[in-house]
Amino acid sequence: MTKPRVATVWLDGCSGCHMSLIDLDERLLDIFERADLVYGPLVDFKEFPKNVDVCLVEGAVSSEDDLHKIKLVRERTKTIIAFGDCAVTSNVPGMRNPIGVPPLLDRAYIENATINPQIPSRVVPKLLPTARPVHTVVHVDIFLPGCPPSADLIYNLLDDLLAGRVPDVTGARFGR
């Protein structure tokens, strides 16, 4: 029997949720005894694979690249977990939403630039009008709020899923 395939994705977030995942420490061995890590910033696969069972999505959907990625993730994944406050509410990346993209870029790259003021237009993906919670773009199966969610919460969630139980996210909360 093949092991369940777990992926992680890093959209518009600070990577703090992934740091919290690493904080599972030796419990990572237990989790990846029972599952394969097939994609994410912690491993070196270039393309999001097919037939993924569980994907932890960190970050809001903020750029055209994020949008492309999350649609592909949804197509290829059974269970998507909105992983942390940015994925769940748009959180800090969403603080730009009331401002709008043109004034935001002006402020960051023109008004405050001392050398070579210009708005980046090549290589970096274009920003969407707003940073959006993941579930407003694609269907999300499980929400795990927290900034970041604690290692215990992440472990319990993955443990439940791998054991075939209904995941229990009791204790998860915004912020902290």
Add this chain to the structure above:
Amino acid sequence: MSTVFTFRIDGKDVAGSEGQTVMEVAEENGIDIPGLCHLEGIHDRGACRLCMVEIAGSPKLAAACVTKITEGMDVTAHSEKLQEYRRTVTEMLFVERNHVCAVCVANDHCELQDLAADLELTHFDLPLISPKLDIDASHRLFAIDHNRCILCLRCVRVCDEIEGAHTWDVMHRGLETRVQTDMGIPWGESTTCTSCGKCVQVCPTGALFEKGRAVASGSKHQRPFLPWLKTVEEERGR
């Protein structure tokens, strides 16, 4: 001597004096009814709608903080339906402004954040409104961030009823409603504000805060000080 009424809350037999509210009697009996605008020591106004309870025989929900007790009433304070309403109300409070717990001065000691956790609110189905709102940091000691205000109006009431300054009031209507200082002038220019800081202490979120405090480092008095202040006032015969 006032009349004693006996009645039930969530099937538990309780008693209270005529004139007391359902909320007060529930508190005395260790029954926790959530509320964000209610605060012991200032008048209740039934604004946040989180303390809505069912009363047998009434087709409408009633706000426990402004509903007076009656003999034999049968109150349901906790049911799956009420929890669902409370979750929706809390969600509306979150999406109406820009609450970013992660970078808030009140992170980890915020009544709105705690309530969301208690109600197991894990995400918002309602769309975020993301309004553009101001921060007034013109006061020497304190600031108000309207992004985090839930319009409980504890600040307005404590300033009027306890401090007697009535610096705070409310302007505009509906989604545009804002608390204001002295007819809408910057807080720092207020001639009525005594800088007592009671508004900051009673604010349930991080909307009102002491300047210079970092994320999650806001301080609120844990001991309820308003009932005590009120007693002092009454003794002085004010």
